[in-house]
Amino acid sequence: MSKSKRAVVRPLFYFTTNHSILDAHNVTLIRPLITLHFTPGKYAAHVTADYIDMNIIEVRNVTKEYSNHIALDDVSINIPKGCIFGLLGPNGAGKTSLIRIINQITGPDKGEILFDGQHLNQSHISRIGYLPEERGLYKKMKVGEQLLYLAQLKGLSQKQAMEKLKSWFIKFDIKTWWDKSVSDLSKGMQQKVQFVSTVLHEPDLIILDEPFSGFDPINANLIRDEILELKQKGSTIIFSTHRMETVEELCDNIALIHKAKKVLDGPKKLIKEQFKTHTYFVEYKGDLSGLEDIYTLTPEKELENGYRRTNIHLGETASPNDLLRDLLPRAEIRSFGENIPSMSDIFMRSVNEVPEA
């Protein structure tokens, strides 16, 4: 979204640069687009700064309180455009509360939400698609009628909805379902219908709360491919899930909420970087005695054919090359690498670090 007023005179040539401004966690806050306009007859260059909102959602200091507990405590999260964003946290952490606030089902007690740079309002409803964890369909309504109804509630006209539905029915090969009652469909089939209803109006932001629960592996794959395709087309996807393998596979950015507070957020790669323990694994044949004076070694594991596996923690000063140099005279190395923390490890560590309230 461009907010600047450009010079009326068409520049002869111009030079642009963009450098993102990052916050402490390396999350893009804004990306100013600085354009230098060189216009004939004028000596000075016009300099305009175009601020591109990189975030589809900005959650700013949001607090939500219920009568007996705090669901969100001063939470700020930015969700960059075009990414798959994992919203993680244990049960009852506040994920659903945050999602409901973004969907304008409830409002925050304090703080504000920006959608694509604007204050969240009713006009944004049609730009969001939401698949809640507690989801269902009208049991006695026919599939076609139901999808038409849900699409029209999202602002599509009957005709638009019809056209889009047709292509989805062909794509998922479910043409025969149109006149079926929802109660005649299996649970997996209902999930497909729900997914179609979530994305039919081509929303800019798709919020999926535990999307894969209840899907068999074939359908889960189908949905996963659809999600990736939607991302290709420019939609932003928020995943709320406990399934770390999904996060590992799909998410670009994550935020972790625990006990109503955000404990972690940022691009997945950077977070993994942050959680690195400077530990390397080595699979070898030989004797490593003497190394324990320099490094911290964790108990060995016997592998097949006389190989062993050991994790070695480097101190603050040592580099992996130093370690290799020390290893080479002592053993035959089959495999060597850095231990990258899995999302599951990160999740467990973050959650356990937070002191009990």
Add this chain to the structure above:
Amino acid sequence: MRNIFLVIRREYLVRVKKKSFLIMTLLGPLLFVAFYGIVIWVAIGSVDTKTVQVLDESGLFKNEFKDNETLKFAYLDSSIDSAKAKFKGSEANALVYIPKNVIKEPKSVRIYAAKNVSMDLKSEIEKVIEKEIEDIKLEEAGITHKILEDSRVNVSSETISLSDEGEKTSSSGAATVIGGICAFLIYMSVFIYGTQVMRGITEEKTSRIVEVIISSVKPFQLMLGKIIGVALVGLTQFVLWILLTTALTSATSAVLSNKMSKESPEMAQEMEKVQKGMPGPSGMPGGNVENPVAEVLGAINSLNIPLILGCFLFYYLGGYLLYSALFGAVGAAVDNDADTQQFMLPITLPIIFSFVFAQFVLRDPDGTLAFWTSIIPFTSPIIMMVRIPFGVPAWEIALSMVLLVLGFMGTTWLAARIYRVGILMYGKKVSYKELAKWIFYK
């Protein structure tokens, strides 16, 4: 606004397309017409002539028993014993024995019959005998036959309501019937459609679609859309009922009067008069056939039908809106139909009370109870409809209507507060205390 319209349309179409709606819509008028037909049939149709033998030893009752449609009298001249013996072989239904000294011992009259005689026959015979003995005794006391004739008047009162529009013939009988029917219909529809709203909301909650919907529609819009949609279903049903019933009753009347003109031309005339809205025969001098059905039907035409119909629609809608909001709140507060019971009582009590009060108000439509219960919004939809056919001052109707509108705005507000919290509460049994808390949530 577009969304609320979409919700209304869905709620309406889903219900109107149901088979049960079609069945109820057709069955209602059929039942009514069947009832109407039976009433007319019973009133005019069961003309089954009975023969009564009279053995009059006193000689006072010669030609006093007059034949009519249902009874034919035959005078006997034999002794009682032979009459009794012959009676068994004859086709007569009863044998009346009047002894000589009947004036001194009126209780000595005997009615013999193969089976028990009907109360009607017994009272008919007793009436004739009583009257004759009375006449004889009066004459003995010096009152001439002429004075007696003059003193006999036939009273059939006409109630005249005094209103600004002048005097108008009314019928308290008809008003009672119409008031009762309206009250009953409102009572039923508040229950039927109110619970439909409640069920619809619980269904959305248990099928877990509600969160999907309220990510597009505001909870208040969803609730209001459902309430209005169901109200329209009710209106559709009433309009269809009225149209179908009118069509069917006219057809039934036509068939019946056609049939009667063959069997009994006199009755056919009565029916025609009734249909044309003329006053019944009892109101006319010289009217020789008593026909209470004709009287009621005739009197109904004397009521202010447009006012009653208009008020009926208003109070149906008002009462429905007031209560369906509360039913809706209950539907949102619970997880399944079985749990609704604990919250239903406080809602159903005022409805049931109004229906009970209605019986008293019918007897005294202008009393203090009638006034207050027809003003208070929770009872007014039923009670005011009971009173309106009897005539109610305009300011009372206006006050009651305004309060009813305020009343349903109040309950809708209250329900909306409970609704928006309740629909997202799964698997939790709520108490009244919690409901109260929800109302005051920000």
